[in-house]
Structure formats: C-alpha cells, structure tokens
Amino acid sequence: MTPNERTPERDWFKSSRSSNNAACVEVRFMGEAVAVRDSKDRGGPVLDFTSQAWSEFIASLRADR
Structure with a gap:
C-alpha cells in the first residue's frame, strides 16, 4: 500500500x-494516531x-518558546 492510498489527500x-x-x-489525525x-x-x-506521542x-515545542 502506498502512503497516498492509506491517507487520502482531503484529510x-x-x-x-x-x-x-x-x-x-x-x-493528518486518524483516531488514536497522527501521520506526518x-x-x-x-x-x-x-x-x-500515537496521539499521546x-x-x-x-x-x-510550546515549552521551548
């Protein structure tokens, strides 16, 4: 499966x-996961x-501002 099949553009x-x-x-947020x-x-x-990670x-990042 390619990345674009797994992750539609609209999301x-x-x-x-x-x-x-x-x-x-x-x-892209996917329930309990985040893709970058x-x-x-x-x-x-x-x-x-993972969403937690x-x-x-x-x-x-915010703490280092």
Missing part, C-alpha cells in the same frame, strides 16, 4: 502559519505517531 492539513513555499510538513509527511513529497514516506511532542 491532510498544514499550519495556518506556514508559508507558501511548500517547505512544510502536513499532518513532507509537503514537497506527498507520495513519499509518512511518519506515524504527538501531544507530548507539541507540548515540548
């Missing part, structure tokens, strides 16, 4: 703070995280 989004240069990551991919290579690899990652 992906990127931050409203991202620029228009396509140098971003896109995220490179916006420049939408057919490329996808990183999958993703929440902890985001919390660590």
Whole structure:
C-alpha cells in the first residue's frame, strides 16, 4: 500500500502559519494516531505517531518558546 492510498489527500492539513513555499510538513489525525509527511513529497514516506506521542511532542515545542 502506498502512503497516498492509506491517507487520502482531503484529510491532510498544514499550519495556518506556514508559508507558501511548500517547505512544510502536513499532518493528518486518524483516531488514536497522527501521520506526518513532507509537503514537497506527498507520495513519499509518512511518519506515524500515537496521539499521546504527538501531544507530548507539541507540548515540548510550546515549552521551548
């Protein structure tokens, strides 16, 4: 199965703070999992995280501000 078969385009989004240069990551929430991919290579690899791991990652980013 390819990443795009597994993760339909309509469910992906990127931050409203991202620029228009396509140098971003896109995220998709899938129940208890979160998928992340490179916006420049939408057919490329996808990183999958548990919802808890993703929440902890985001919390660590916010704490470092």
